[in-house]
Amino acid sequence: MLEELGIYYSVANTAAAVLFLGIGYWTLLASPMPWLYGRRIQYLISLGFSIIGLAWFANIQGIQDSIWCQLFVGASEGCAEALAQLSLSDLFFQHQRGSVLGVYILATSVGTFLGPLVSGYIAADAWRWVGWTGLMISAATLVTFYFGLEETAFHREAILGRHLGGQSVETLADEKKDDEGQLDARGSTDSDTILMDRKRTYRERIALITPAPNMIGTGFKQYFHRLFHTLRVFTFPAVIYSGLQWGAQDAWLTFYLTVEEDNYYGPPWNYSNSAVAIMNVPTLIGAVIGCVYGGWFSDVFVRWMAKRPGRNGISEAEDRLWLMFASAFINPAGLMLFGISSSKGAAWPAPYVGLAMIGFGFGCAGDLSMAYLMDAYPDMVLEGMVGVAVINNTLACLFTFTTSYWIEASGLADTFIAIGVLSFVFQMTTVPMMIWGKACRRWTYQRYQRFLYLRDGEQ
Template sequence: MYDDRLDVPGTARVFDESGEIVQTDHVNLYPMPSLDPEDPLNWSKGRKWIFLSCIIWYQFVVNLQAAVLYAIYVPLSDETGLTLDQLNAGTGYLYLFIGISAIISQPLALGYGKRPIYIISTFACALLNVWTAYIPSNSQWIGSRLLLGFFLSPAYALIQVSITDVFFMHERGLPMGIYALAIYAGGCMGPILSGQVYDAMGWKPIIWLSTGLTVISGFVLVFFLEESSFIRRTTAISSLTNPEDQYEGVVAHGGDVNPAGSASSSEVGKNIKMDNIEAGVYNVNRQYIQKVSLPLNTKWHGPRFWKFSKPHPQAQAIIIKTVFQCFMVLRLPAVIWCGVTLGVFQAFYNFVSALASGVLAEDPYNMSTSAVGLTFLSSLIAAIPVAFLGGPLADWYGLYCAKRNHGISEAEHKLHLWLICVILTPIGLLMMGLGPYYSSHWIIFVLGCGIINFVGTFGTLLAVNYIFDCFHEMHPDNPDSPSAAAQDAAPYLLSAVLICMVFSFALSYAITPWCFEWGLRNFGISSAIIFTFILCSTGLMLIYGKRMRKSGEGYYKKIINW
């Protein structure tokens, strides 16, 4: 039966409904997988988690490498002659180029496969890390940061897309939470490692150790990472009463693996036994009804390191369309809001990184480099519960709200949890600023860093989930066009990441004067007011979010059909 309540992107039925009250706990599969056993949505749980482990490990390692020098910026400045301002500015260029380069690396992954992009990124980051040990000037420092940002970009935009490749909408909370943890865990473990190694051996061995770890990780991806790019072709199926006829109709309109080059579902589907057909009915986007037992739970085949993707036949068109779409979606309120809030959480991470050495290594604390590095444990520990509890909490709360809403899920439901971020943000920032200003015990500053990292991890999880829920299930009218593949590149996420990284770049020039020249007291108070005010903007999304999603649907459809 047609339901006009589902006519808004980001609004989906996730529970079956009987009358006006939900009577069942059966969750619909959303998006609906094809009947191809190699469709990533049809992978077994074990196979999905092997894939997730690979991309999360990649995320952790490259973030560790990018952050490995943060705890030693003060001694590094003394040994290299680069000022603290120049080191922080280099970090700003790093994040700026991450945002710009994502517009290139993302469509390349769609055109030529995600697996080769991950592998190239890992080995390139290792080579650039070696260059860091031989930097004689500020210009080379900035140059190395720009190139590192280019090859780091898949870690900030491609992983979220890869997660949606293999996990259903109601399963994404935990994987997204672990992804958010990996961002901050890598950023925290880098300074912890560097602090210990510096006191024992100096700063260059830090480079060799992190480079070795990155190279090993590259070989892990070569042997264990699978390709997740897949184009799922589904068309409307007329009402069929014969299960056998319906089965054949579904197979005929199945999916083709692209760009991996595997057999199409029309070829492999015929080998699936009719035992897979059951009475369960899945109503998806009012386009078709399938009476097939899905997913198929195909197991991992084992290492197949020699198998790489075939380029998409329309790869160049995909790249061009994705780049243009990224800029065209910048007028959508949800994209702007997500980009700004992600920029806030990136700012939190930058604050912790920039302040730790400058505050704790000086009076009144006078900590050693290794001790400064160990204080990042607070931030790491704070992020762990978000990964393992925040994701499931968001999933559970989203399903709970859907049940109360007659089985219909709204993209804004999970944003109710944003209140946690709004409450904790001023507390953490005030502790980071006022604690050292009044010479309080160092634990005040360190706990403040932990609170801010908790907020950043949880807020990142909620913001990324929201932007995907709003736009990811919208598809161009022609499923065979380059626009269809370009939509899989998540242009809305690329735009949000670009806004985030430009925000971070601009902030990199303000961190040192804001924190140290204007005074930690003023920094703590002003940052608490500014960032709490920005995060309170989620109230506007809760009130007007669905209305803006509906009004922007026509414009977004024009973009993805361009």
């Protein structure tokens, strides 16, 4: 494509940066939608953006098309940055979050690393069919989602409000705090106060819009109030921490994919499109291992920590962070190994082992940090993930703009040594979160409750 249209690799990096901007900032702009109109509508709109972006990609005629089609493709991915996690929190319990987030990260890893593999084979015959193939998949997914994806929105406050006789959930939460400001470990609903809602019909479950109980009119004013209110999430340390971890992994993604595209087609490797595409397989293998480690194993580890003497079965959000240390060493080592071996023209196995180590960090760092955020602020999942998406994609965008220039100025080896050091520093911010994370949660408790009150109030 680049040769046919006369597009430089720097333009491709700019297009990737626009992609990241589309992901992060559409996630922010669309964040009030699931609370006011239900989850389904945003999924369907995002798939519509995907169809537009891919149709545009398949008909690229020049530089401007190659850049701006990525804005729509990026916006289409916004639902995977926060809404998917919200849907998972609707459906699964806290002790299952690591596992289900592991499956979520695995799915994103398959798309991230198998996507280039499949597109490499398609592009070998006709690169425009990459866009057409994606369009057909998106259209089929849109139809499947419309008829098969049921609404998961559950407005717990509305149901509790009917039973509590007007007493606010916030008041009950305050009454159940202990002397340190922590919530009582008991369940929020006793067995004699369980309420059963009637089962909704199939047509109700697949309705395009499921209005919130507190929506006023069309919800236009509430939409912008909630949008502005969402910006408060950037005052929560756990959001900053999670965004930094996930953003770093997306940033490094641009570096090693750029090296694969820029270097491995030429000597001494002289790889074909399919050979370069196959380089994503070890990264995917590492990501799968990372997802199992940061997902299923982290749930096992958290349950083990809760059963230790003196814990009384209580799990702390910071328990998962112990597992970040493996990624803090393996991921930077993989970046350095891949960069140094590529600069020396090494073939199998060094660059591929490095890619597998990078994939491990991609699979578990995001999983663990997002699970930590969901455990720390369980009723602020969507807004927390929106904050993570903005930080994550802004960071990835900035690094994407600098990738080519940095490699040209410093060389492959020095660049990857530098980002390996940065990766280690970013992931070792886990240490202060483990030491002061609980204190931060206690410090932000009233702000968190106030956030929920303002979000769910009739405004």
